[in-house]
Amino acid sequence: MNFQIAVIPGDGIGPEIINEAIKVLETIGKKYHHHFHFQKLLAGGCAIDKVGTCLPDETLDLCKKSDSILLGAVGGPKWDTLPGEQRPEKALLRLRKELNLFANLRPALLFPQLKDACPLKKEIVGNGIDICVVRELTGGIYFGEKGRKSSDIMGEIAYDVESYSVSEIKRIAKIAFEIAGKRKKKVTSVDKANVLESSKLWRSVVEEIANDYPDITLHHMYIDNASMQLIRDPKQFDVIVTSNMFGDILSDEASIITGSIGMLPSASLGNSTLGMYEPIHGSAPDIAGKNKANPIATILSAAMMLRYSFNLNKEAQAIEDAVTKVLKQGYRTPDLIHTEMQLVSTKEMGEQIIKNI
Ligand SMILES: NC(=O)C1=CN([C@@H]2O[C@H](COP(=O)(O)OP(=O)(O)OC[C@H]3O[C@@H](n4cnc5c(N)ncnc54)[C@H](O)[C@@H]3O)[C@@H](O)[C@H]2O)C=CC1
Numbered sequence: 001m002n003f004q005i006a007v008i009p010g011d012g013i014g015p016e017i018i019n020e021a022i023k024v025l026e027t028i029g030k031k032y033h034h035h036f037h038f039q040k041l042l043a044g045g046c047a048i049d050k051v052g053t054c055l056p057d058e059t060l061d062l063c064k065k066s067d068s069i070l071l072g073a074v075g076g077p078k079w080d081t082l083p084g085e086q087r088p089e090k091a092l093l094r095l096r097k098e099l100n101l102f103a104n105l106r107p108a109l110l111f112p113q114l115k116d117a118c119p120l121k122k123e124i125v126g127n128g129i130d131i132c133v134v135r136e137l138t139g140g141i142y143f144g145e146k147g148r149k150s151s152d153i154m155g156e157i158a159y160d161v162e163s164y165s166v167s168e169i170k171r172i173a174k175i176a177f178e179i180a181g182k183r184k185k186k187v188t189s190v191d192k193a194n195v196l197e198s199s200k201l202w203r204s205v206v207e208e209i210a211n212d213y214p215d216i217t218l219h220h221m222y223i224d225n226a227s228m229q230l231i232r233d234p235k236q237f238d239v240i241v242t243s244n245m246f247g248d249i250l251s252d253e254a255s256i257i258t259g260s261i262g263m264l265p266s267a268s269l270g271n272s273t274l275g276m277y278e279p280i281h282g283s284a285p286d287i288a289g290k291n292k293a294n295p296i297a298t299i300l301s302a303a304m305m306l307r308y309s310f311n312l313n314k315e316a317q318a319i320e321d322a323v324t325k326v327l328k329q330g331y332r333t334p335d336l337i338h339t340e341m342q343l344v345s346t347k348e349m350g351e352q353i354i355k356n357i
């Protein structure tokens, strides 16, 4: 089969990790007789430098026309002083919004081979950690009204508004319950309903949706407690459903108990098969250009693309199995390294995964 993939390498480590994911997909294409056509597109800081805007119209158009999108990361210190609307990160927010990719799935899976890289005690980790964070992606505080005003009494004021509609909460809650139905049948909805009005609505709508899923257990948890429980006893979680900002933060926290932020992939989905797939991490300016970044999160994101956008389940599994084998063989990028392991670069990790497909 033929698939048109829009590729946005972006900034920092973006191009390095994307190159490895493309090579992995090409290998899968050859082995299973699919033709993946990659079209590299500009977005982020590199687009600002080249054409003066973080999301050129052409990029958005071609993304809309493609079968799926694979993205590295955008942003970096070079563009940090730009006003919010012009920053590279705005490209990402616009892509998510324009393509209506409201559901961000972030599976936090501790590979058994990485137990030594997990900072938690062995008795806490037990047989492993397997959590799916379902993050609302096109609403909440990242998209609310924002601005500056001045007050005679307080001086300059900056504000960002968090708001959620019933329909936005319903559609993300349904996705979380559907996913939980295929897993351990437990949803933890994370909010701050003891303080925030938007969270009170969130909680009541999630409860309403839960009535349609009688075999799924629903728990509510405040975000502050959830952040602590994730470290104290991560095994209590199956599916976590939460708002845009809480999900952003909690998934970075979840990533480190799987060994490294370089391990966590994501799928951003909407109502069609068009999805955007990207690692959960950013452009990692501190290691950019050094061939040190862990490409596994991006390669696993490519596997999610095969599964969710193209329905190529055995091909996705082949990538995931190859990652497991490489970890078993002891290959580690610097973020995962500990004693007795074979230190490899970004490129070498990609090559080892390809060898194992
Ligand atoms: N999806 C995206 O495009 C995102 C972009 N950003 C942007 O990225 C830039 C840097 O943000 P930071 O807060 O530093 O977060 P970051 O996720 O880029 O990096 C945080 C830490 O994790 C490490 N790290 C990240 N990915 C890694 C990988 N694959 N392998 C090994 N180590 C890795 C970095 O070296 C750094 O020490 C900012 O401009 C930020 O706005 C941040 C998050 C997501």
Ligand SMILES: CC(C)CC(=O)C(=O)O
Pocket (backbone or CB within 6 Å): 089, 090, 092, 093, 142, 248, 280, 281
């Ligand atoms: C621009 C940010 C919202 C990106 C980010 O941190 C994320 O999606 O995880």
Ligand SMILES: [Mg+2]
Pocket (backbone or CB within 6 Å): 248, 249, 252, 280
């Ligand atoms: Mg983030």
